[in-house]
Structure formats: structure tokens, C-alpha cells
Amino acid sequence: MQIDLTGKTAIVTGSTGGIGFAIAKGLADSGASVVLNGRKQAAVDDALERLRQQVPNADARGVSADLGSAEGCDAMLTAEPDTDILVNNVGIFGPQDFFDTPDDEWQRFFDVNVMSGVRLSRAYAGGMVERGWGRILFLSSESALNIPDDMIHYGMTKTAYLSLSRGLAKRLAGTGVTVNAVLPGPTLSEGVQEMLAEQQRQSGKSMEDTARDFVMAQRPSSIIQRAASVEEVANMVVYAASPQASATSGAALRVDGGVVDSIA
Structure with a gap:
């Protein structure tokens, strides 16, 4: 299978390292014009340099914006008013006992892990529908199904992404725009x-x-x-972003190594 994304623009949020960077690299390897994102300009510049070293012919640029706020999402939209592929990858995690997690921490996790995807998907989906083609992907987690008892606030946000991706897929039915969630494990x-x-x-x-x-x-x-390696997760995302995945929408695509003990 040869995935060719030449002529497509892809925004990958939270992509200065980790899974996000691996996704950006995979998309660039497939010919997409890739937009990297991070909160700090120095981190974005460093990621761009690394990407161009690893993919010498990469068409890549970066946007420094904190997507955990409406203002940060507006900054992204000002810099990149349109895209064909949106990968909602940005997220935060960390263990904290339920009884020690204050309201503002719940709100911070929700703003970064959920509302960033809500705001950007709402902003970019219209252009995709007009063109009759688009891919929206949400990085959920096996923690959306196996809620960790030491990260309930995190698991909640990842479960929210399953509802968001399924509902938005149904809302965009028949438009040529697919919406899916990807669930990495460890x-x-x-x-x-x-x-x-x-x-x-x-x-x-x-x-x-x-x-x-x-x-x-x-x-x-x-x-x-x-x-799993970050590349193994990225491979699923690149496939779901490709023309070959045109019949896959509203799905929860597990790259969890079989952690979730279910055949469905």
C-alpha cells in the first residue's frame, strides 16, 4: 500500500515531540504539507529542524500556540486558516488522586485535552465539507475504556474524545469527511x-x-x-488520514497492544 498525501495540508497539534512528532513525520513522509504545533516557539523551531533532518524534502512549518485556551486556538486559525487533515493530538497527563484533584485541575485537563479538539474541529470542518474531503482524528487512549484509578481526570477527557469523534462523524455523514479516534496504549x-x-x-x-x-x-x-513505539501509533494515524481509509469513520481505532480485554 502506497499512501500518497501530496497536495494535502495536515495540522498536528502538540507535535514537538512524542507521538505527535512521529505522526507529523509519518504524514510528511507521505507527502503532506505538515504544520507542527507547540506552546513555545523554541520547541517548535527545534522540532522543525529535526523533522527536516529526518525527512529532507519535508514541506513543513510551525505555529506556536497554547491550544488549551480559546485565544491559542484563534492564533492557530489566524496562522493556518484551512487544512485537509486535522490531528487533535495535544494533551496532558499525570497521576493525581481523585480526592486531591481540585476543580481548576479538572478544568485545565478538560480545556487542553477536550476543548482544543472541539474548537479546532469546529473551525476546520466547514472547509473540508466544502471541498468534499477531509480527515479529523482525535488521539484518545486505552485509558478512555480502562479508566486509571490514579488518573480519573485524564481518563474522563479521553472518554470524551470517543463521544466527540463518534458524534461528529455522524454529524458529517455523507460529506466525504471522516472522523475517527485513535486509542494508543502504553x-x-x-x-x-x-x-x-x-x-x-x-x-x-x-x-x-x-x-x-x-x-x-x-x-x-x-x-x-x-x-508500543511512537512510530507504531503514528502508522495507524497516517493510514486513517489517507484516501485508503475512506470507508472508516466513527471508529475507535485501537493501537493499545491488546490491553483492552475486549474483542469489540
Whole structure:
């Protein structure tokens, strides 16, 4: 299968590192004109440099904007008023006990992890409908289904993305615009590596083995019995963004390594 996105513009939010950067790279490898995004200009500039090193002919540019606010989303829209592919990847996570999580932290998670996708999808979908083609993708998580007891506020936002993606897919039925959610499981991103750094130091094992131990301890239902790579998650997103995925809409596409113990 040859995925060719030449002539398509793709915005990937939260793409200066981790899964988001891997998605941007995969889309650029497929010929898309890619817009990277991060909160800080220095991080955006660094990501652009890395992307151009890895994909020498990449057509890429960046927008520095904090998408956890309406003002940040407006800044993105001013810089990039139109797109063919929107990947709502930006998100925050972190463990915190339910009884220690104050209102403002719930609101912060909701603004970044949910409202960024609401605002940008609402703004960009109209142009996609007018052209009769478009792809909107929401990065959810296996935590949307297996709600972590130490990150209930995070799991809530990822479940919200499942409702949002399914409902918007139905709203755009018959337009040529598909909407899907992608559900990664434990993934060896920079954020996860930072979380496991102390455990790795104490064990003396490689990061891959440390991540494997973490998966088997915290997600024992994993079928692949390891953390996924960011590239493995990105591959699903690139496919869902492609013309070849034209009959896939309103779906929850799992890249969770089999963590969710369900055949549906």
C-alpha cells in the first residue's frame, strides 16, 4: 500500500515531540504539507529542524500556540486558516488522586485535552465539507475504556474524545469527511521515558526493558507485553488520514497492544 498525501495540508497539534512528532513525520513522509504545533516557539523551531533532518524534502512549518485556551486556538486559525487533515493530538497527563484533584485541575485537563479538539474541529470542518474531503482524528487512549484509578481526570477527557469523534462523524455523514479516534496504549514516548527514568536508574535495565516491566505490572492484559513505539501509533494515524481509509469513520481505532480485554 502506497499512501500518497501530496497536495494535502495536515495540522498536528502538540507535535514537538512524542507521538505527535512521529505522526507529523509519518504524514510528511507521505507527502503532506505538515504544520507542527507547540506552546513555545523554541520547541517548535527545534522540532522543525529535526523533522527536516529526518525527512529532507519535508514541506513543513510551525505555529506556536497554547491550544488549551480559546485565544491559542484563534492564533492557530489566524496562522493556518484551512487544512485537509486535522490531528487533535495535544494533551496532558499525570497521576493525581481523585480526592486531591481540585476543580481548576479538572478544568485545565478538560480545556487542553477536550476543548482544543472541539474548537479546532469546529473551525476546520466547514472547509473540508466544502471541498468534499477531509480527515479529523482525535488521539484518545486505552485509558478512555480502562479508566486509571490514579488518573480519573485524564481518563474522563479521553472518554470524551470517543463521544466527540463518534458524534461528529455522524454529524458529517455523507460529506466525504471522516472522523475517527485513535486509542494508543502504553507507548514509549519522551513523557513516559521521563516517568520511568528513576525506575530505570534503580534497576539498571534498558529503557525498553523498564517499560516492559511497567506494562506487565500496570497493564498485565497487554497482548504484545511491551510498550508500543511512537512510530507504531503514528502508522495507524497516517493510514486513517489517507484516501485508503475512506470507508472508516466513527471508529475507535485501537493501537493499545491488546490491553483492552475486549474483542469489540
